[in-house]
Amino acid sequence: MGTTQLETVQEPKYWHLKTVLAEALDTDFTVGEILPNERDLAARFGVARATLRQALEQLELEGRLQRRRGVGTTVAPPRVGVDVTTSRQDWPGTGHDAWQAAECTVAVPSAAVARLLDTEADEEVHTVRRLRVNHGQPVAAELLYVPSSSVPDLPAIEAPSGPALARSVLRELQRLDLEGQDRAVELGSAGAVDARELDRLPGAPVLVVTTRYFSEGRTAAVSVATYRADTCRLTFGDTGDVEISHEGQQRRAS
Amino acid sequence: MGTTQLETVQEPKYWHLKTVLAEALDTDFTVGEILPNERDLAARFGVARATLRQALEQLELEGRLQRRRGVGTTVAPPRVGVDVTTSRQDWPGTGHDAWQAAECTVAVPSAAVARLLDTEADEEVHTVRRLRVNHGQPVAAELLYVPSSSVPDLPAIEAPSGPALARSVLRELQRLDLEGQDRAVELGSAGAVDARELDRLPGAPVLVVTTRYFSEGRTAAVSVATYRADTCRLTFGDTGDVEISHEGQQRRAS
């Protein structure tokens, strides 16, 4: 029978470490509790700090840990379900949703957004910046692009800037009737600006939700929202308050 | 006026590197082209290999690079849009979709899944494993959980195992009428099994799509699908063939 394939197929240390830590988190720690610092943990497990950090990074990616420079590593609460559906006939900003602190400028969007909007490459559009807050924590930063043609009745004279303009744009938008929207979700990493607003470091993983709003047979607006991937679970429907634990991410062969 | 805040706010090396590389990718490389190896690149930029790797990891996370051990680093094609909507009245497995190679066992699901299914903690359910293939590449691995009560007419005698059973379960499922579904998307990391099927290393970032299928006022099935986060953009609607480039991920202050 030649060599017996040991089950010890050379599992990387950091992977094993991650598993051990994950179990420890379930049994010995409570949400919010702070872990020993990285140097101590590394020593305790007999590995280099870099190796330990690789395990911690994974756990943070999976939303189980939260690390803050100068503070420490804490056990993260379960991800919050964030509803990403705008009940079919609602423009963004309608009703009681948790978007706030709008800002607005007029600028030329990136080529990618211009393509989605179907505008000229150098055409300026209204660009509304908003922050979505949940339980007091920022969960998403959004950039909403609105071509002038979608809001023709905007008071052109003495265009207010900043929050006032933002509100005007949103108000005008809501006068159009929304015929539909489509959405895409992909993984990205936070740019410097988003990172600051989301209280994360640049490069932090985010879920980028791109939405096109259709009205009168054309694309009336495009929204690019970046959600904190560590703390958010995007929901489409009414799963928002259902608890989905971490177990689903690690499975064994059947 | 005190100190003038230099714009050189101590941007990390790997971050700057990433930016430089990203530009190089846009201008000097074509999709599929292989980059110089990591040792050469590191030397060329005058940084340690670990630092270079940090930059490459980011770019891979953003879907711009593809790295394979023993082979090299290549420029990745744009992410493929993968439609995640099952046209409202379709059970999974219906029609011409790209799922294949079904496998099926009977097992006790994780506590999290049992909760979603609303079954007893130790109740066995049919567990169908499928792979979703797109353009010849595996893009997602799914585990579909179906309580026996959802498929009462399954031929109990001499239960076929494997693919045959899987097909039977799916066929029976499709006889129920689907009343609705809800979906959640979150970031996860691939377990050992999923990683192998998706042709990635364990720990690779994945988008976990959890779907509940409702029929006759109850949860008839639950699907947990893990999509390769590096190569996929999940679409909800008909954005599938629209090109969304990488520019949307990096933005500057307005």
Add this chain to the structure above:
DNA sequence: GAGTGGTCTAGACCACGTC
């Protein structure tokens, strides 16, 4: 066997939050 990316080490220094 040669060459690639993946893992790991043992250090150093920096940026940040807190006291």
Add this chain to the structure above:
DNA sequence: ACGTGGTCTAGACCACTCC
């Protein structure tokens, strides 16, 4: 000032692919 996590280095060895 101190302790934390974040960045960076210069090596070493391993696992994998391809020839």
